[in-house]
Amino acid sequence: MSLGNLGAHWWVILIIVVLLFGAPKLPALARSMGQSMRIFKSEMRTKDDDGETKPAESSDTTTKP
Structure with missing residues (x-):
C-alpha cells in the first residue's frame, strides 16, 4: 500500500490526529x-451462541387426502 494514493483530506485528518493526541499517545x-x-467481535459471537439466532423452520407434516 502506497501512501501516495491517499487523498489530501486523509493527510489533513492524519495531521489533526497527531496534533490532538501527540505521537507518544498514538x-x-x-x-x-x-x-x-476484539471485545465487540467476541460479544457478537457470544450473542449468536446464546441461541438468539433464528429458530429452524418446522416442516409441514400434514397429508393431503
Missing part, C-alpha cells in the same frame, strides 16, 4: 481501539 490509542474491536 500507540496506546491504537491498542485500545484494537482491544475494543
